[in-house]
Amino acid sequence: MKAVVWNGPGRIDLEDVADARIEEPTDAVVRLTMSAICGTDLHMVRGTMPGCSPERCWGTRGWASWRRSARRSAVSGPVIVS
Numbered sequence: 001m002k003a004v005v006w007n008g009p010g011r012i013d014l015e016d017v018a019d020a021r022i023e024e025p026t027d028a029v030v031r032l033t034m035s036a037i038c039g040t041d042l043h044m045v046r047g048t049m050p051g052c053s054p055e056r057c058w059g060t061r062g063w064a065s066w067r068r069s070a071r072r073s074a075v076s077g078p079v080i081v082s
Helices: 041-046
Strands: 002-006 012-016 028-036 061-069 078-081
Touching: none
Parallel strands: none
Antiparallel strands: 002 012, 028 061, 061 078
């Protein structure tokens, strides 16, 4: 799958990464159709976010369609993720 990845100050790339998988009972896999970063993420662009390491995937909010989850859910159709 594709992900927006921070690779150091000023280096933001679209890369192939491993497919998402369910690891915890509360996890869900969704297909994003739109995603955004928030203002705080701009600190990473500049390299001023403490504790941020290269190869960090971005995307804190988005518009998605439900794919699968570890437990049965009443959710169907488009969802907003945050």
